[in-house]
Amino acid sequence: MRVTVSPDLSETRVVRKERTRRSILDATLELCEDSSLVALSLRQVAKQVGIVPTAFYRHFESIESLGLALVDESFVSLRAMLRDVRRHDPTYRDIVDQSVDTLVSHVQKERQHFNFIVRERAAGPLTVRAAIRHQIELCERELATDLARLPGTDVWTPEDLQVLSTLIVTAMVATVEDILVAAGRPDAEQVVAERARTQLRMVIIGALQWRSQ
Amino acid sequence: MRVTVSPDLSETRVVRKERTRRSILDATLELCEDSSLVALSLRQVAKQVGIVPTAFYRHFESIESLGLALVDESFVSLRAMLRDVRRHDPTYRDIVDQSVDTLVSHVQKERQHFNFIVRERAAGPLTVRAAIRHQIELCERELATDLARLPGTDVWTPEDLQVLSTLIVTAMVATVEDILVAAGRPDAEQVVAERARTQLRMVIIGALQWRSQ
Numbered sequence: 191m192r193v194t195v196s197p198d199l200s201e202t203r204v205v206r207k208e209r210t211r212r213s214i215l216d217a218t219l220e221l222c223e224d225s226s227l228v229a230l231s232l233r234q235v236a237k238q239v240g241i242v243p244t245a246f247y248r249h250f251e252s253i254e255s256l257g258l259a260l261v262d263e264s265f266v267s268l269r270a271m272l273r274d275v276r277r278h279d280p281t282y283r284d285i286v287d288q289s290v291d292t293l294v295s296h297v298q299k300e301r302q303h304f305n306f307i308v309r310e311r312a313a314g315p316l317t318v319r320a321a322i323r324h325q326i327e328l329c330e331r332e333l334a335t336d337l338a339r340l341p342g343t344d345v346w347t348p349e350d351l352q353v354l355s356t357l358i359v360t361a362m363v364a365t366v367e368d369i370l371v372a373a374g375r376p377d378a379e380q381v382v383a384e385r386a387r388t389q390l391r392m393v394i395i396g397a398l399q400w401r402s403q
Numbered sequence: 404m405r406v407t408v409s410p411d412l413s414e415t416r417v418v419r420k421e422r423t424r425r426s427i428l429d430a431t432l433e434l435c436e437d438s439s440l441v442a443l444s445l446r447q448v449a450k451q452v453g454i455v456p457t458a459f460y461r462h463f464e465s466i467e468s469l470g471l472a473l474v475d476e477s478f479v480s481l482r483a484m485l486r487d488v489r490r491h492d493p494t495y496r497d498i499v500d501q502s503v504d505t506l507v508s509h510v511q512k513e514r515q516h517f518n519f520i521v522r523e524r525a526a527g528p529l530t531v532r533a534a535i536r537h538q539i540e541l542c543e544r545e546l547a548t549d550l551a552r553l554p555g556t557d558v559w560t561p562e563d564l565q566v567l568s569t570l571i572v573t574a575m576v577a578t579v580e581d582i583l584v585a586a587g588r589p590d591a592e593q594v595v596a597e598r599a600r601t602q603l604r605m606v607i608i609g610a611l612q613w614r615s616q
Contacts, residue, residue, distance in 0.1 A: 225441070226439065226441075226526055228438075228439075229442055308525050309525050309526045311525065312521050312522050312525035312580075313439055313522045313525055313526035323584070350601065353598050353601045353602055354605060356598065356602070357574060357602045357606070360573060360577040361570060361573055363577070364573040364576070364577075367525075371536070385566055385569065388563065388566045389566055389569070389570045392566070392567060392606070392609050392610060393605070393609055394609075395609045396606055396607075396608045396609015396610065396612065397605060397609065399608050399609065399611075399612050
């Protein structure tokens with residue numbers, strides 16, 4: 191005997207489950223604004239969403255796995271966008287300008303996510319810190335791969351390409367932090383973006399003069 | 404009528420007061436290892452030190468002002484040491500190598516302080532975050548002043564010197580974070596130090612090719 195589920199009913203359940211999951215993620219971002227994941231209880235999150243604490247487990251195993259989901263959300267689309275900029279194969283200068291624009295506007299749009307990332311990177315649970323470090327390393331590796339395709343880097347060792355991409359990503363992480371500090375002051379945000387562009391141009395010019403030993 | 408205090412007795416009191424102050428600072432660093440200043444109560448600190456909570460106020464106005472004292476301690480000697488390295492007027496390469504050595508060995512020696520700085524920079528009370536940002540800005544300005552004295556930078560605008568020194572300090576902040584993550588694994592610490600040296604050399608070589616517009 192087979193039980194058939196009406197597709198409509200099933201879809202509704204899926205949609206509803208997804209909506210609750212989203213509410214849990216959003217409530218966590220909000221609760222973390224004044225605090226941190228380490229200080230957050232499952233009970234607080236459930237209360238904010240309006241579900242019973244046991245219902246939380248239908249969506250996440252723990253506060254930590256909820257944190258890991260937020261880390262994934264924050265990085266996946268950003269990494270894809272930055273790879274896209276580099277794949278359009280423009281000049282170094284275009285890559286720098288467009289990468290900074292992409293980063294800054296994405297952070298402005300997803301302010302809560304990146305406030306979360308900046309704080310949890312330094313003060314979050316160890317697994318969440320490790321996940322953020324891993325995502326930043328992925329950014330570095332993807333950048334190193336793309337740099338290896340650019341003219342002028344053929345004389346570089348893979349190690350030096352990695353050092354260069356680490357430096358660039360470090361400058362971009364600092365840019366994210368500064369954009370968040372400048373939050374909502376367009377003048378200050380522009381200063382940060384302009385400084386990021388100049389920094390990356392200096393780094394790239396340095397890189398083109400560099401010869402691996 | 405004048406009350407004369409025996410110098411010996413007075414000195415003892417000063418010494419004792421200083422010792423309690425030190426105990427409060429050390430207890431805070433320890434308590435913050437698993438937590439953060441925002442989650443710390445004056446009562447917890449007093450208990451750890453073994454003083455009554457009201458005695459705390461003889462030394463600090465609040466948990467925040469205690470945090471500010473720790474920020475000062477962490478930076479003042481580091482900034483002096485880094486300025487010293489640059490004042491000995493060696494080659495660019497020596498400046499890079501010795502600055503990285505100084506930074507790495509200082510952070511290794513003052514691990515608790517720098518764990519505190521890295522965490523509170525992102526997740527601390529707003530006044531403490533601002534104080535850390537201010538200290539990092541002082542590092543940048545002092546570096547910019549010293550860079551202006553080096554041969555080859557005379558064609559630079561003050562703005563570009565500032566951008567360069569921000570980039571160098573950003574790379575050094577990231578080095579501090581990585582040294583703390585590598586804590587106690589000498590191989591990993593060496594990789595971090597070597598990467599920092601290569602990064603700074605790349606930046607300096609780039610800088611020497613740079614012409615302000």
